[in-house]
Amino acid sequence: MTALRFVHTADLHLGRPFGGFPEADRLRVARRGLIARLTDVARQGGAPHVLVAGDVFETPNPAAQTWRQAVAEMAEAADLTWWLLPGNHDNLAAARTTWEAIQARGAANIRVLDTAAPVPLGEHAVLLPAPLTVRRPSSDPTAWMAACETPPGIVRIGLAHGPVQGFGEGEMPADVVAPDRDRTAALDYLALGDWHGALRVSDRVHYAGTPERTGFLHPGRGTCHVVEIAGAGSPPHVETVETGVFGWHRVTLDLVPGDDPAARLTAALPQGPRRDLLVQVTAQGRLRLGDATALAAAAEEIGPEFCHFDLDTTALSAEVDAADLDEIAPTGALRAASTELAAEAADPALSARDRALAAAALRRLHALVAEGGR
Ligand SMILES: [Mn+2]
Numbered sequence: 230m231t232a233l234r235f236v237h238t239a240d241l242h243l244g245r246p247f248g249g250f251p252e253a254d255r256l257r258v259a260r261r262g263l264i265a266r267l268t269d270v271a272r273q274g275g276a277p278h279v280l281v282a283g284d285v286f287e288t289p290n291p292a293a294q295t296w297r298q299a300v301a302e303m304a305e306a307a308d309l310t311w312w313l314l315p316g317n318h319d320n321l322a323a324a325r326t327t328w329e330a331i332q333a334r335g336a337a338n339i340r341v342l343d344t345a346a347p348v349p350l351g352e353h354a355v356l357l358p359a360p361l362t363v364r365r366p367s368s369d370p371t372a373w374m375a376a377c378e379t380p381p382g383i384v385r386i387g388l389a390h391g392p393v394q395g396f397g398e399g400e401m402p403a404d405v406v407a408p409d410r411d412r413t414a415a416l417d418y419l420a421l422g423d424w425h426g427a428l429r430v431s432d433r434v435h436y437a438g439t440p441e442r443t444g445f446l447h448p449g450r451g452t453c454h455v456v457e458i459a460g461a462g463s464p465p466h467v468e469t470v471e472t473g474v475f476g477w478h479r480v481t482l483d484l485v486p487g488d489d490p491a492a493r494l495t496a497a498l499p500q501g502p503r504r505d506l507l508v509q510v511t512a513q514g515r516l517r518l519g520d521a522t523a524l525a526a527a528a529e530e531i532g533p534e535f536c537h538f539d540l541d542t543t544a545l546s547a548e549v550d551a552a553d554l555d556e557i558a559p560t561g562a563l564r565a566a567s568t569e570l571a572a573e574a575a576d577p578a579l580s581a582r583d584r585a586l587a588a589a590a591l592r593r594l595h596a597l598v599a600e601g602g603r
Pocket residue numbers: 240242284318423424
């Protein structure tokens with residue numbers, strides 16, 4: 230046989246709203262572009278099949294435009310077959326209407342995997358899908374695969390959605406996929422969804438991750454896998470391909486007095502076109518009050534260049550001396566307030582939260598006065 234090649238992806242979460250992000254509209258548009266990007270990856274990788282391991286949609290009842298445009302685009306890529314598995318977000322119980330509408334549309338190259346039963350994947354392979362019938366199943370949805378017999382020499386591909394935990398240690402919750410399912414069910418490859426980053430569980434068990442990242446937990450850009458299997462029993466060759474437009478990054482800045490905060494910030498930022506980067510900076514350690522103000526000013530200037538930029542200074546403490554307080558005000562009510570805040574920021578009798586609050590208020594006061602003086 231010629232080698233089996235397919236794209237393994239998952240967690241498209243089409244229709245995700247991204248509330249709270251200033252450029253949520255751009256993030257939504259990027260998700261809409263996923264079908265086109267996956268189509269390109271499949272064609273360039275010589276893979277006629279695209280396996281989506283659950284959570285095609287963010288919600289069980291996506292807007293008509295969300296699902297109809299995605300389905301129309303899949304149908305247009307008629308040289309590919311799209312295998313869609315219901316996950317927890319679009320499980321069969323909650324999303325039945327959506328899945329039925331997609332099937333009723335009747336595109337021959339879109340296959341909704343609504344039954345836990347083997348289906349041929351080309352001539353030399355079989356797909357063993359584990360659709361989620363409810364949001365949280367009461368047993369391992371891949372358990373049935375162990376007893377499923379297929380003709381000898383046929384490549385067996387499992388497709389499932391859910392967490393793999395424990396790696397054989399201790400007791401596992403009932404809805405978890407057994408991490409050794411490839412061995413107990415003689416699978417050549419188990420394509421998993423649910424975890425939004427790419428993750429290799431073992432040689433034959435992989436999470437594809439979401440092809441367009443959904444948050445800061447999984448850094449960088451979204452990816453998918455192009456998988457090649459030479460024949461039954463052969464080890465899979467898994468290539469990870471970048472598909473995401475947006476890069477998500479968490480950056481930690483450990484600061485000490487004497488640092489140039491703007492230079493440290495710039496050096497720590499990820500490379501790439503900033504309009505397509507989302508960055509969460511956590512500044513911690515200690516800075517002199519004036520330098521903390523300079524850090525905030527640098528963040529304010531640089532932040533709007535990014536799709537999203539957030540500087541968290543709650544874990545940053547300021548070193549305050551009399552000259553700093555003089556800069557705020559040499560005398561009067563502002564001086565009294567800033568002296569009090571400086572004392573509170575350094576008072577070990579207060580809670581960490583109250584100290585951080587006092588330090589933040591002092592930095593704000595310093596920044597306000599500095600702004601007024603410009
Ligand atoms: Mn998901």
